[in-house]
Amino acid sequence: MARSVLGPEIERLIQLLAKLPGLGPRSARRAALALIKKKDQLLVPLAGAMSLAAERVKVCSVCGNIDTVDPCAICSDPERDARTLIVVEDVSDLWALERAGAMKARYHVLGGTLSPLDGVGPDDLTIDALVRRCASGEVSEVILAVNATVDGQATAHVITDRLTATPVKVSRLAHGVPVGGELDYLDEGTLAAALRARTPF
Incomplete structure (x- = not known):
């Protein structure tokens, strides 16, 4: 050696x-x-x-974002729509959505996805905290912005089931053809999702 x-x-x-x-x-x-x-x-x-x-740097006790203040700047922002919660897997996803600047909503960071193979169950994520936030009556819509992976979709289904007892509407990000994308370069799953999620023109 x-x-x-x-x-x-x-x-x-x-x-x-x-x-x-x-x-x-x-x-x-x-x-x-x-x-x-x-x-x-x-x-x-x-x-x-x-x-x-x-x-x-600390973790926000409300949403799970990271910031130097608790609650974080997003949770404390009065300009944000407190009725809409965007649920993401990780802080990096929150940052990506903020860069897009498409919505002035609030967030909930799960801390990952369900993964039986890795030993990650519902108790390892912040699903209970999400249900409590939705049961408070302040939230009217939850947007599931989880990745379109097997684990991400399984997590979305569990969250949807857990939120049935709350008054919130649950939606998810559309999946399909990316802006500027060419059909020939897309996989079959993406094309199928785009066809199912078609919208009037």
Whole structure:
């Protein structure tokens, strides 16, 4: 076994970077080298930003978003439609919808999807908290913005079943042809969903 020529601090940096999504050992080595080469411009400010984030970032007790305040800025925004809740799997999905800027609603982050193979059941997600929010009478519509995967659809069905006892209307994102998409490049499942969800023209 080859002996490492790197110091333990550098090895540790590489190991931690390699745990990030999208970074394997090779990409982590390149990222670590770039940080070290630009220590003053990148490494030191990044370390400071990460330390500050670790100290100040918290999970919103209402919706599950992450922010530096609790409740988060979205839950506290009086301009938001409190009657509409968009249910997402993860904070990254919330951020994606916010970038689109299509709706000024509020959110509920599930913290994942049901996955029996991975041992993730309803109690591991924030489904109970969602039901409580809907039972309060303030929410009139829940939009299920979960991924069109097997686990995502199973999660959507469980949520729909759990919300039948509440007065809310449940809808979901339309699935089908993306804006700018060409039919020839789409899979059969997407085309079938687009045909089922067709709208008047």
